[in-house]
Amino acid sequence: MKINLQNSSLRISAGLPKQFPTDPMPQIAFSGRSNVGKSSLVNSLLTRKNLARVSSAPGKTITVNFYDIDKKLFLVDLPGYGFAKRPPEDKKKWAALTDGYFTNNKNIDLLKLVVQLIDSRVGITEDDRMMIRFMNETELPYAIVMTKVDKLNKTELCASIEKISGDRDLREGTPIVQYSSLKNIGKSELWSVIYEYCEA
Numbered sequence: 001m002k003i004n005l006q007n008s009s010l011r012i013s014a015g016l017p018k019q020f021p022t023d024p025m026p027q028i029a030f031s032g033r034s035n036v037g038k039s040s041l042v043n044s045l046l047t048r049k050n051l052a053r054v055s056s057a058p059g060k061t062i063t064v065n066f067y068d069i070d071k072k073l074f075l076v077d078l079p080g081y082g083f084a085k086r087p088p089e090d091k092k093k094w095a096a097l098t099d100g101y102f103t104n105n106k107n108i109d110l111l112k113l114v115v116q117l118i119d120s121r122v123g124i125t126e127d128d129r130m131m132i133r134f135m136n137e138t139e140l141p142y143a144i145v146m147t148k149v150d151k152l153n154k155t156e157l158c159a160s161i162e163k164i165s166g167d168r169d170l171r172e173g174t175p176i177v178q179y180s181s182l183k184n185i186g187k188s189e190l191w192s193v194i195y196e197y198c199e200a
C-alpha cells in the first residue's frame with residue numbers, strides 16, 4: 001500500500017455513533033487510558049504537530065476522531081478511559097461512543113487493528129486488562145504500544161518490557177512496539193505493523 005502521509009486531515013470529531021464515517025477504508029483504532037499518549041502518537045505517526053489535539057487536561061473532549069489518511073486509511077483516536085474525576089454524563093457519553101464503535105458497529109469489519117496503548121511507566125492497569133480481555137473474547141486483532149519510553153532508563157525499560165510481554169492476558173504473538181512520540185522512537189516499526197494488518 002502506497003500512502004501519502006502528507007495528505008491527511010481530520011474527517012470528523014464524532015460525538016455520536018451515527019456520525020461515524022462509513023467509507024470502505026480500513027480503520028486502525030487507538031485505544032488506551034486518558035493521558036497515555038494516543039493523540040500524540042497519531043501526530044507522531046503523521047509527522048504532524050497539531051493535527052490531533054494533545055490534551056493538557058486529560059479526557060476533556062469525549063469524541064471519536066477519524067483522521068483520513070490519503071483516502072486510503074482511517075486512523076481512529078478513541079476517547080480515553082480511566083479518568084476517575086469524570087462527571088457521570090461524560091461516562092455515559094464515553095460508554096455510548098465506545099459501545100457504538102466496538103459492539104454496535106455495522107462496519108466493524110473495516111477495523112483492521114486496535115493499537116492498544118500502555119504507559120511504559122505504569123504497565124497494564126485494570127482498565128487496560130478489561131479492554132484486552134474484551135478484544136480476546138471478540139477476536140479483535142490488536143497490537144500493544146508501550147508509550148513514553150523516553151521517560152525510562154534502560155533498566156526500567158527492560159523491566160517494563162518483561163512485565164508487559166509476560167502478561168497472562170495478552171494473546172500469543174501480539175506485536176509489542178516500544179514508542180516515544182517525543183523522540184520518534186518506534187515509528188517505522190509501528191507503521192510496518194499497521195500496513196501488515198491492513199493488507200491481511
Ligand code: GTP
Nearest residue numbers: 034035036037038039040055058059080180181182
Ligand atoms: P486523552 O485525549 O485525554 O485520552 O489523552 P491522550 O491519550 O490522547 O494523551 P495525549 O497525547 O494528549 O498526551 C498526554 C500527555 O502526555 C501530554 O502532556 C503529552 O505531551 C505527553 N506525552 C505523550 N506522548 C509522550 C511521549 O512519547 N513522551 C513524553 N515524555 N510525553 C508524552
Ligand code: MG
Nearest residue numbers: 038039053055
Ligand atoms: Mg487525546
